[in-house]
Amino acid sequence: MHETELNHEEFSLFRQYIYEKVGIALSEQKSSLIKGRLNKRLNQLELKSFLEYYHYLISDMSGDELSFFVSAISTNVTSFFRESAQWKWLESYLPLLIHSKQEKKLRIWSAGCSSGEEPYTILMFLQHHLSDFHEWDIKILATDISSKVLTKAIAAEYESKSVESLPKEIFVRSFEASKTAQGNYRINNSLRSKVIFRLYNLVTDPFIFKNRFDIVFCRNVMIYFDDTTRFELIGRFIRVLPQGAPLFLGSSESLTTHRENLKLIGSSIYQRI
Ligand SMILES: C[S@@+](CC[C@H](N)C(=O)[O-])C[C@H]1O[C@@H](n2cnc3c(N)ncnc32)[C@H](O)[C@@H]1O
Structure with a gap:
């Protein structure tokens, strides 16, 4: 070449x-x-x-x-249940969140969702922990700047090595019973239908969200951004989070700004105050 x-x-x-x-x-x-x-x-x-x-x-x-x-x-590396300490934290936060939601409606944003493991993990987690999961109106907005990873996320097909560490019960309830022609595992229709995938550039696309989110995940996305870009983006997340709602960042990411609006409450988890 x-x-x-x-x-x-x-x-x-x-x-x-x-x-x-x-x-x-x-x-x-x-x-x-x-x-x-x-x-x-x-x-x-x-x-x-x-x-x-x-x-x-x-x-x-x-x-x-x-x-x-x-x-x-850049890297699109991701996995199911990445950053286990955060999912543990979410387990203890969930009862409080559920209690505050009389209309049984949850809106969550996975910003920089890569090939979909993060938004599907959110659903697997909720399905596992909510006994009345099917009575809830749950929508996950999953966005990324890369159309290549979004195509993969929408297909929702994963190789056995990506799913082998999932607990059996979660696996059985989240994937189709039979393998695809390529020998992969596909997320079932019930979970897939709860995710809205969109091509979205967090830095330049307008922030035109009608409603606010109960939780925002933006993990391992800002690693390449400089301080100014990070500052602006966090400011935008603050605007779409109601008081008390958590913002999840990657475990190697911490905030040095916006301290008056966000409080550290877990491993790279911040609460809107
Ligand atoms: C390392 S992956 C993280 C995936 C997932 N959040 C996780 O933690 O496992 C980072 C993702 O951020 C996306 N990304 C990078 N810059 C972006 C931008 N300006 N707007 C939207 N997505 C972006 C990349 O395309 C990539 O898929």
Whole structure:
């Protein structure tokens, strides 16, 4: 395969564009990562330089190329019941939440949902802990900037190695009884129908939510964002959380701002005050 060089000017163009569009602050060291991960893409598109690819990227109004670029330079790693301490915490919070919901309606946002393990885990968790789960009106909004991971999330098919650590009872109640033609396990229709997947850029898309959320998950998404982008995004989450509602971040993410609106109540779990 022919390897195309990425010069400093080209890298600066990508850096500025990605920061404005996605909030990801690329350090100089990421130059070789971009070159390595995108050379194949240039070949596929039969483009001769990174400058040509830059123009291709910025002129793609569908956002598909941006989504491809972001997937190439960041990670979509996720898993069912990731960060077990947080699910343990949620177990103790659930009775309080349930008690406050007379109309049996829950709205939860999984922001940066990747291939769907997080929103489906939320449902598996609720199904396991609510004896009257089927009487509840539950909707999970699951959003991501990458159309590639969303396609996977909507298909809801997972390899056996991703599901083997799930407790048997949870597995049986959450997946279709038989394997897919490819030998994967598919989340059952009852759980799938409770998730609304949307392509959504947390940094640039308008925050036009009619209703507020009982819980927001934004875990392991802000790792690439700089302080300004993080500050703005957290400010937006605050606006869609009612008083007392929790915001879950990734365990390696902590907040240094917005202390007057958010209180640390668990492992990277903040409560709207
Ligand atoms: C590492 S995954 C985290 C998945 C899941 N939340 C978890 O903790 O297991 C990060 C996800 O954030 C998404 N992402 C990154 N920047 C984003 C942005 N500006 N808007 C929306 N999603 C973004 C990526 O596409 C990726 O799927």
